[in-house]
Amino acid sequence: MPKQVIVQSSIEAVDIIDTPIPTPRDKDVVIKVVVSGTNPKDWKYPFWKDMSFNSGDDIAGIVHSVGKDVYEFKPGDRVAAFHECLTDNGSFAEYSVAPDWMTFHIPHHISFEEAATIPTAALTAAIALYVDMKLPTPFDPRKPVEDEKVPILIYGVTSAVGAFAAKLARLSGLNPIIGVSGRAGDFAKTLVDHVIDYRDGEDALVASVEDILAKEGLGTKVPNVFDAISENGSLEATLRVIDHKGGIISTLLPPKLFAKDGNNFKYPDGVTAINTAVPRVFSTHKDFGYIWSRYLGRLLEDRRLKPHPYEIIPGGLKGVLTGLRNLKDGKASAVKYVYRIEETGNITTGLQTDGGQSIGEPAGFRAPQNFRKFKNFPFVD
Numbered sequence: 001m002p003k004q005v006i007v008q009s010s011i012e013a014v015d016i017i018d019t020p021i022p023t024p025r026d027k028d029v030v031i032k033v034v035v036s037g038t039n040p041k042d043w044k045y046p047f048w049k050d051m052s053f054n055s056g057d058d059i060a061g062i063v064h065s066v067g068k069d070v071y072e073f074k075p076g077d078r079v080a081a082f083h084e085c086l087t088d089n090g091s092f093a094e095y096s097v098a099p100d101w102m103t104f105h106i107p108h109h110i111s112f113e114e115a116a117t118i119p120t121a122a123l124t125a126a127i128a129l130y131v132d133m134k135l136p137t138p139f140d141p142r143k144p145v146e147d148e149k150v151p152i153l154i155y156g157v158t159s160a161v162g163a164f165a166a167k168l169a170r171l172s173g174l175n176p177i178i179g180v181s182g183r184a185g186d187f188a189k190t191l192v193d194h195v196i197d198y199r200d201g202e203d204a205l206v207a208s209v210e211d212i213l214a215k216e217g218l219g220t221k222v223p224n225v226f227d228a229i230s231e232n233g234s235l236e237a238t239l240r241v242i243d244h245k246g247g248i249i250s251t252l253l254p255p256k257l258f259a260k261d262g263n264n265f266k267y268p269d270g271v272t273a274i275n276t277a278v279p280r281v282f283s284t285h286k287d288f289g290y291i292w293s294r295y296l297g298r299l300l301e302d303r304r305l306k307p308h309p310y311e312i313i314p315g316g317l318k319g320v321l322t323g324l325r326n327l328k329d330g331k332a333s334a335v336k337y338v339y340r341i342e343e344t345g346n347i348t349t350g351l352q353t354d355g356g357q358s359i360g361e362p363a364g365f366r367a368p369q370n371f372r373k374f375k376n377f378p379f380v381d
Contacts (some may be wrong), residue, residue, distance in 0.1 A: 003347060004093030005320045007055045009046045011328055012320045013351045022089045022097045025069040029083060034061040034090040036320075037116035037310075039160070040283040041321065043324040045086065054090035056320070057083040059098055060106065060115035061341075064232045070100045078253035082293070084282045092320050094341055098126055098284060101290035104297040114307035117336040118296060121160035124278040125168055126292045128161075128226055128250040131285065132274040135224065138171035138304075139295075142164065149216060150174050152224040153209065153241060155198075155234045157333040158184035161252065162228035167305055168193040174224070176216055178209060180234075187309070200238045209241045223326045227250040231258040235265065244268040250276045260269035311335040316344030325375045 024030045038056030041226075046056050063077040073079060083090050089097040102123075106115045122204075129135045136143035144150045153215030156162040157179030169177050170191075179192035188195045195206045211218040221243035227234050230253035238282040242249050247270070254275045259265035267273045281289030299305035313319035316339055322339040332366050 002094035003317060003349070004054050004089070004095075005056070005317050006052050007042070007046045007092070007324065008052045008351070009050050011043050011047050011321075011324055015052070015351050016317065016349050018349055019089075019093065019095075021064065021095045021291070024065050024070075024097065026067040026069040027071050027099050027100050028067045028097050029063055029070060029079065029081060029094050029097065030065045031059050031103075031342045032063040032064045033059055033080060033091055033093060033096050035112040035116040035337045036093075036096075036341065037118075037120070038092075038320070038323050038327065038339070039120050040122075041085075041325050042092075043328045045156045047328075053086070054088070054092050056091035056093070056096075057085055058116050059083055059091045060112040061095045061096070064095060066100070072100060073103060073105075078117055079103050079114075080106050080115040081298075082123055082281070082289070087281050093316060094317075094344075099282065100237050101160045101286055104293040104322070107297065107301040108351055110300050110307065113310050113338050113340070114288065115310065116338045117160060117299075117310050118164075119293075120278065121336070122164040122168075122277065122296055122305075123281060123289065123292060124252070125159045125165035125226075125228075126296075127281065127285065127288065128274075128276040129165060129168055129172070130253075131280075131288060132250045132276050133224060133226065133248050135174065136172050138168070138173075138299075140172070143181070144173040144175070146173075148173075149176065150224070151176050151178065151213065151216070151218055152226065153178040153180065153222045153224055153238070153251055154192070154226045154228060155180040155238055156228035156247035157181050158187050158197075159228050160336050162226070163187075163308055163334075165226050165228060171299070171304060176212065176218075178212055178222070180205065180237075182333075187334040196236070198237070202233065202240070205237050206240045219243075221247065223247050227251045231259065232253070235259045239267065240266075242267075242271055247372050247379060248272040248274075250274050252276055264302055275315055287376060293318050310338045313337050313339055314343060315339075316341050317346060318352065322357070 081103040176193040181188035
């Protein structure tokens with residue numbers, strides 16, 4: 001019987017279980033997973049919410065079956081898809097499910113590994129830039145002309161979400177693009193016009209931004225900021241560089257919970273601040289999800305958009321825990337971890353520690369008291 005991975009809330013073990021091939025609902029696409037991607041939220045959701053489930057959402061594979069109302073896909077198609085967060089049949093499995101509107105065809109020259117880097121990160125970047133920040137899309141005739149300057153700062157530009165935001169911003173004609181990064185500075189230079197290293201400290205970061213803007217003839221504050229990190233000091237740094245008179249900022253995590261002093265952190269009245277939540281593409285923003293899933297396929301097909309760099313975690317489903325723990329420990333740098341499901345091989349069901357070793361029932365895990373405030377993550381306000 002096919003297998004799937006249930007990520008334990010402790011992130012100290014996974015449960016490998018037998019699971020039947022899903023039966024598609026009317027608008028579902030059932031996909032035989034060739035490669036699954038992974039994201040930081042894949043360990044954060046189970047850990048913060050103190051619940052164990054298959055938290056993978058990035059699918060690349062072959063269509064197995066479709067629901068009765070699906071007309072764009074058929075068995076045998078090469079597809080990538082965004083699985084609906086916090087629902088059954090996630091991507092850490094031999095078979096996964098996604099709505100048809102969040103599924104797109106993989107161009108011939110794109111590998112399954114490359115395709116698995118795209119859905120969650122690229123769609124998060126898109127909804128942040130074009131829904132929340134209301135910036136012009138690449139196909140908007142109102143996008144900046146060649147000599148028009150519309151600056152944007154992207155904090156965490158070498159993360160998958162940040163990198164896709166930079167690539168999309170470039171296609172939208174935004175410039176200059178200022179990227180804040182750390183040890184992956186060389187990769188950042190391929191994405192943006194100016195790179196700032198956050199490790200030099202907050203004051204140096206602010207001074208660098210002001211210097212860049214002054215040289216560009218753009219004053220001293222940035223009108224558009226996308227914070228793809230939203231913790232560990234990024235919120236405080238971006239507060240100092242955003243234009244307090246009409247600036248707009250999108251964060252991936254809510255400042256009231258992730259700022260150093262959340263109770264007193266506040267944007268000025270002149271700043272529009274939005275906590276971006278990509279799960280809206282499964283509810284209030286289905287049309288956006290439909291359009292952008294297909295547009296991503298087009299951008300890939302004509303090579304205007306490149307996938308994110310990736311690193312294969314060996315062992316297929318047996319490697320899921322390794323990837324999640326690496327993400328939790330901050331080991332990933334400018335790469336997306338992916339799993340080739342065929343590498344799973346023979347596997348024993350039951351709880352597994354890192355490296356696939358079977359273990360007995362672990363001691364019960366309770367999320368730390370200070371994590372209970374994240375119970376309803378993701379937030380949309």
